[in-house]
Amino acid sequence: xxxxxxxxxxxxxxxxxxxxxxxxxxxxxxxxxxxxxxxxxxxxxxxxxxxxxxxxxxxxxxxxxxxxxxxxxxxxxxxxxxxxxxxxxxxxxxxxxxxxxxxxxxxxxxxxxxxxxxxxxxxxxxxxxxxxxxxxxxxxxxxxxxxxxxxxxxxxxxxxxxxxxxxxxxxxxxxxxxxxxxxxxxxxxxxxxxxxxxxxxxxxxxxxxxxxxxxxxxxxxxxxxxxxxxxxxxxxxxxxxxxxxxxxxxxxxxxxxxxxxxxxxxxxxxxxxxxxxxxxxxxxxxxxxxxxxxxxxxxxxxxxxxxxxxxxxxxxxxxxxxxxxxxxxxxxxxxxxxxxxxxxxxxxxxxxxxxxxxxxxxxxxxxxxxxxxxxxxxxxxxxxx
Amino acid sequence: xxxxxxxxxxxxxxxxxxxxxxxxxxxxxxxxxxxxxxxxxxxxxxxxxxxxxxxxxxxxxxxxxxxxxxxxxxxxxxxxxxxxxxxxxxxxxxxxxxxxxxxxxxxxxxxxxxxxxxxxxxxxxxxxxxxxxxxxxxxxxxxxxxxxxxxxxxxxxxxxxxxxxxxxxxxxxxxxxxxxxxxxxxxxxxxxxxxxxxxxxxxxxxxxxxxxxxxxxxxxxxxxxxxxxxxxxxxxxxxxxxxxxxxxxxxxxx
Amino acid sequence: xxxxxxxxxxxxxxxxxxxxxxxxxxxxxxxxxxxxxxxxxxxxxxxxxxxxxxxxxxxxxxxxxxxxxxxxxxxxxxxxxxxxxxxxxxxxxxxxxxxxxxxxxxxxxxxxxxxxxxxxxxxxxxx
Numbered sequence: 001x002x003x004x005x006x007x008x009x010x011x012x013x014x015x016x017x018x019x020x021x022x023x024x025x026x027x028x029x030x031x032x033x034x035x036x037x038x039x040x041x042x043x044x045x046x047x048x049x050x051x052x053x054x055x056x057x058x059x060x061x062x063x064x065x066x067x068x069x070x071x072x073x074x075x076x077x078x079x080x081x082x083x084x085x086x087x088x089x090x091x092x093x094x095x096x097x098x099x100x101x102x103x104x105x106x107x108x109x110x111x112x113x114x115x116x117x118x119x120x121x122x123x124x125x126x127x128x129x130x131x132x133x134x135x136x137x138x139x140x141x142x143x144x145x146x147x148x149x150x151x152x153x154x155x156x157x158x159x160x161x162x163x164x165x166x167x168x169x170x171x172x173x174x175x176x177x178x179x180x181x182x183x184x185x186x187x188x189x190x191x192x193x194x195x196x197x198x199x200x201x202x203x204x205x206x207x208x209x210x211x212x213x214x215x216x217x218x219x220x221x222x223x224x225x226x227x228x229x230x231x232x233x234x235x236x237x238x239x240x241x242x243x244x245x246x247x248x249x250x251x252x253x254x255x256x257x258x259x260x261x262x263x264x265x266x267x268x269x270x271x272x273x274x275x276x277x278x279x280x281x282x283x284x285x286x287x288x289x290x291x292x293x294x295x296x297x298x299x300x301x302x303x304x305x306x307x308x309x310x311x312x313x314x315x316x317x318x319x320x321x322x323x324x325x326x327x328x329x330x331x332x333x334x335x336x337x338x339x340x341x342x343x344x345x346x347x348x349x350x351x352x353x354x355x356x357x358x359x360x361x362x363x364x365x366x367x368x369x370x371x372x373x374x375x376x377x378x379x380x381x382x383x384x385x
Numbered sequence: 386x387x388x389x390x391x392x393x394x395x396x397x398x399x400x401x402x403x404x405x406x407x408x409x410x411x412x413x414x415x416x417x418x419x420x421x422x423x424x425x426x427x428x429x430x431x432x433x434x435x436x437x438x439x440x441x442x443x444x445x446x447x448x449x450x451x452x453x454x455x456x457x458x459x460x461x462x463x464x465x466x467x468x469x470x471x472x473x474x475x476x477x478x479x480x481x482x483x484x485x486x487x488x489x490x491x492x493x494x495x496x497x498x499x500x501x502x503x504x505x506x507x508x509x510x511x512x513x514x515x516x517x518x519x520x521x522x523x524x525x526x527x528x529x530x531x532x533x534x535x536x537x538x539x540x541x542x543x544x545x546x547x548x549x550x551x552x553x554x555x556x557x558x559x560x561x562x563x564x565x566x567x568x569x570x571x572x573x574x575x576x577x578x579x580x581x582x583x584x585x586x587x588x589x590x591x592x593x594x595x596x597x598x599x600x601x602x603x604x605x606x607x608x609x610x611x612x613x614x615x616x617x618x619x620x621x622x623x624x625x626x627x628x629x630x631x632x633x634x635x636x637x638x639x
Numbered sequence: 640x641x642x643x644x645x646x647x648x649x650x651x652x653x654x655x656x657x658x659x660x661x662x663x664x665x666x667x668x669x670x671x672x673x674x675x676x677x678x679x680x681x682x683x684x685x686x687x688x689x690x691x692x693x694x695x696x697x698x699x700x701x702x703x704x705x706x707x708x709x710x711x712x713x714x715x716x717x718x719x720x721x722x723x724x725x726x727x728x729x730x731x732x733x734x735x736x737x738x739x740x741x742x743x744x745x746x747x748x749x750x751x752x753x754x755x756x757x758x759x760x761x762x763x764x765x766x
Contacts (some may be wrong), residue, residue, distance in 0.1 A: 037572035038536070039553030044467035048541040048551060107574025108536020114429065115516040115535050126515040126539055187509050187629040188545020265484070341547040342480035348466055422711035423722065460760075522710060530707050531758065555757075565728060568758040586712055 001149065004378030006369045011223065015195060015370060019363045026360015029313035030105065031355040038108055040353045046340040047348035049106070051358055056102035057316065058208070058328040059365075060179045063095035065209020067172035068239050069232075070289065076164055081233035083380075086151075087220070089212055090372035095209075096137040096175075098365035105357055122342035134173045139168045144372075152379045168309045175200045183336065191336045198265050200250040206243035208324035208381060210236045211317040216373070218314055224377045237313055243302035244320055248294050251327075261293075273335040278345045283334055286326050294323035399544040431454040431527035431605035433506070436579055436591075436615045439501055442600035448499055452574055454596035460463065460569040462559035467509070469549040472578040473593055476500040481625060481637075498637065499601075501526065501593075502578040503625060506632030510540035519575075525579045525606075525634065534574040534630030541575060548575045608633065621636055661742070673748045676740035685730070686718050701726060713723045726758050 033040050043050045073085055104110050143164055150157045177198040183189070184197035184357035214236050217228040221379050252329035258270035272276055276284040297319035306312045339345050350358070455461065455473045462470055476498035477484045479494040486494055491528065504527045510519050511527060518533040519540050541549045555572045570576050580603075589595075594603045604611030604620070616622075616638055624633040640646065655662075685692050687697075702725040705711040716726045723730050735741040738761045746753065 036481050037552065037554045039468055039572075041553075043551075044471055045471075045541075045550055046467065046547065048538045057590075087586040106537070108538070108575075109571075110536075112533070112535045114515075115518075115533055119516045119533065121515050124511050124539070126537060130515070181576065183542075186513070187544075187631060188626065191544060225614065236458070255619075337542075341545055342476060343483045344480065369584050421715050421717065422705045422709070422712040422725070423715060425712040425724075428710070428712065490682060520708065528707070530706070532703055551649045561759050565762070568728075568760060571754065571757040586710060 001145075001152065001379060002377050007378075008374060010264070012027055012088045012370075012374065016367065017025050018148070022363035022368070023360045024354045026358075028361065028379045029356040030360070032353055033105075033357065034110070035320035038106075038366065040351060042349045042351045042354060043118075044346060044348060046346035047334065047337040047345070049337070051329075051333075051350040051354055052102045052106040054329045054333045055358055055361070056099045056106070057179060057201075057332060058325055059095045059098045060133070060176050060203025060321055061090045061104070061324070061362040062209045062212055063099065063327065064172045064176045064202070064205045065213065066092040067169055067238070068206055068210055068243075069213075070165065070169055071173070072235065075169075078235070079236060080229060082229040084232040085211075085215060086144055086148055086376045087148075087216060087373065089140045090376055091209070091213060091216065091369060092140045092172075093372060094365045094369035096140070097368055098361055101364060102358075105361060114365075115346050118205075125178060125185060127347065129175075129182060132171065132178050136168070136171055136175050139164055143168060148376060148379055152383065154383065157164065171248060172200065174203050182333075183352070187220070188341060189336055191273075192273045195256065196250055200254070201246065203243055203247040203250055204324045204327060207240050207247055207320055210240045210243070211320040213326075214240065214317050215314060215321075218310060220336075220373060220377055224373070224381075225314055226381055228379045233310075233313075234307060236300060239305045240317065240320060241298055241307075241351055244294060244298050244301075244323075248291075248298065251291070264297065266341050269335050272345070273331055277339065280345060280347060282332065284331050290323045293319040294324075296322075387483045390561065395590065416522075425586060425588075429585045429588055431524045432607035433605065433634060434504065434585070434637065435506075435525075435604065435606040435613050436580070436594070437487045437602040437613045437622065437636045437638055439600050439602065439616070439620075439638045440496070440498060441638070442501060443497070444599070445475075445497065446596055447600050448497065448581050450596045450598075451499065451593040451601065452590040457461065457562075458564055458581075460560055460564055462556040463577075464554075464559050468553040468575065470499075470552065470556065471498060472550075472576070473501045473571050482623060484628075485611075494571075499593075500546070500548070501635060502580075503546055503631070503633035503635045504580055506634065507630060509543040509631060511541040515539065522582065524585075526582050527586075528579050528582055529574075529576055531574050531576065536573040536575065537574060545631065546633075547628055549575050551575050591625060661755070673744040674738060675744055678734040679735070681734050683716075683719060684734075685716050685723055687713065689719075699731075702727075706711075726763070727755060732762050738762075 029040075041050065056348070066085075069081045069085050069088045073081040104113065106114065116127060116130055143161060146161050147157045171251070180198035180201040183192035184194060186192060214233055217233055244253075255274070257271060258266045259265075269276065270282065271380050274284055274287050275281070297316040300306050300312060300316045300319075333350055338347065452473050452475070456463070458524050459472060461472050464470060476499075477494065478496045478498055480492075481498050481500055504525060506525070508519075508521060508527045511521050514520075516535055518530045518531065519527065521527050536551070540633070541551060544591060547601070552570050552572050552574055556569050560569065580587070581593075584591060585586055590603055591601075595600045602612040602616050604613040606613060607614045608614065613636070617636060620638040622636040622638050626635055627633070643678060686751075691698075705714075706725045706763070713722045715722055728755065738756065
């Protein structure tokens with residue numbers, strides 16, 4: 001099936017080379033980071049995780065979202081998703097690959113990566129995260145490839161794949177739960193120390209992932225001239241709007257707990273996130289943009305007529321991606337580390353090389369995604385022709 | 386033809402996998418030789434090492450002497466940015482004990498104290514480390530194996546005391562003089578105070594304790610006649626963030 | 640054979656790439672064992688020469704774990720029964736006190752680049 005990926009038009013090759021160019025620039029920046037150390041980033045003694053880990057956290061959510069199609073399709077026999085499911089599974093592959101690359105980019109000694117396997121430490125949540133992420137990558141590669149192959153041959157998928165498909169449902173939940181536990185189990189980081197961390201991660205994931213899928217589905221329709229089907233896009237839109245509502249609700253619950261209890265340990269982090277501390281209000285501005293974008297998108301999408309208009313739907317999905325990306329990609333990590341354990345405000349701003357490396361990893365993800373989608377859509381078109 | 390080529394490639398794949406796994410399985414059975422490793426005779430032992438900081442004796446001069454002794458011995462670089470490295474440092478009471486402070490505690494709030502790793506009884510940094518690079522010795526010291534650290538910085542997020550530092554650059558960039566007695570670190574690993582475990586193993590007290598003119602007491606917490614236990618009996622003391630359940634082993638005598 | 644015009648040139652290119660190290664080095668001087676400067680005032684190393692030559696790297700790895708993680712400070716030689724402190728700089732490099740003339744010679748000629756000295760401080764030549 002891979003041969004589908006090497007036959008494409010100018011637009012396809014142009015896009016691939018554009019991505020490769022970004023990757024090339026980022027690779028240069030990464031060489032510099034390897035050579036000199038993580039000092040070239042904006043990270044510091046107090047904010048010791050930053051942009052890389054934030055992107056990783058956001059993308060775990062995107063990866064987990066494939067389950068929002070697998071459950072209706074396989075547990076409720078919702079056939080409309082059958083047409084589009086492969087796009088969800090392939091998105092999960094690209095997203096998990098990006099997650100792994102972001103973790104590696106964040107390591108101070110990436111050449112010692114295998115120490116995690118040589119000295120397995122089940123007490124560390126990072127150990128479990130490694131297992132669930134790699135497991136999820138494997139599951140989606142296997143399931144996606146096998147089902148697409150049988151679809152091409154126009155036979156039912158082999159029976160042995162079914163247990164893997166059912167396993168992928170709890171596994172998808174586990175990747176985001178375990179990632180939430182990375183944060184939620186740390187004493188002294190009061191912003192993260194909440195049982196609602198995993199549920200809130202899942203809610204925002206089930207909004208962000210399907211929103212991205214809708215946009216990708218529409219992009220496939222425009223650029224590859226293959227329609228993933230109105231019914232599946234509409235079903236995804238409903239998932240997006242309800243998941244986003246739950247996400248906003250959980251944010252409100254967290255804000256209430258912090259501001260009403262007024263316990264400084266928690267309150268300072270929320271003040272930094274939404275009001276600013278010591279006059280540092282940049283992040284607060286972003287946070288309000290995130291809340292506004294999320295609320296507006298939910299209001300728009302609650303109306304079925306708006307959902308059915310594809311351009312309105314696409315605009316709302318962009319708003320949701322913006323909202324959830326700011327929430328995880330900017331707010332989550334910074335507000336967790338600021339103020340620091342001495343209750344001092346030490347700021348973090350990503351540097352240029354850090355942004356270039358981040359961009360390059362996103363480009364690598366989109367490269368994987370483009371090639372996989374080219375294969376999937378190629379096979380679909382071949383069957384339908 | 387088509388299916389047999391496919392089968393051939395598949396079998397070749399499995400064979401390659403087998404070849405690559407087999408030698409490592411054979412290597413797993415290591416022969417047990419005669420015992421070759423011994424502990425030095427002068428090695429000091431304890432059930433739980435602990436430190437008591439006599440805050441009444443902490444003058445700027447004494448604190449600077451302690452920091453100097455520690456940072457020279459361990460080749461800790463002086464870096465003038467927030468990507469700096471601290472094993473032992475000065476921090477005012479209101480930062481160290483912000484949860485046990487109040488607005489009318491004027492004199493005490495600004496009084497400079499010494500801060501270092503607390504060598505917790507229940508250390509979160511050990512719990513979160515994915516490679517066992519940070520581990521707890523039988524004598525209670527929370528130690529770093531710099532060789533094993535992959536630089537994920539999970540321990541820095543896990544430590545509620547801000548006691549850990551990361552080598553954002555090669556530390557030798559900032560070190561004018563190297564003390565050959567102790568290695569430097571390489572870029573990309575985390576480090577922190579280790580209660581001078583290497584000195585205890587040679588029968589010596591930690592460097593800061595020796596330099597402190599009696600302001601820092603060090604001893605075995607399980608030994609009721611140790612300096613630390615006696616001080617804790619006679620004086621009022623604080624530990625940082627006791628509510629977290631980490632069990633800090635650095636006490637501040639007030 | 641299908642696509643012989645593509646497969647055969649492909650195989651040739653693959654073969655050339657895989658044997659690159661061999662034909663690239665044709666004509667260059669044959670490998671010769673590097674000359675090491677041995678410490679003059681010592682008869683023995685911690686273990687026999689053959690053992691050290693073959694095993695020093697895994698020995699150092701084991702010493703490292705035994706010393707850092709398990710708190711063992713002393714090593715008893717299988718050769719002489721003598722005790723040595725387990726320390727790269729204080730034991731090994733006390734005798735082999737010139738890194739360039741000992742460690743580096745072999746390491747350079749077999750293209751290995753151990754990162755021991757990224758942290759451990761090498762003695763400053765011979766006094």
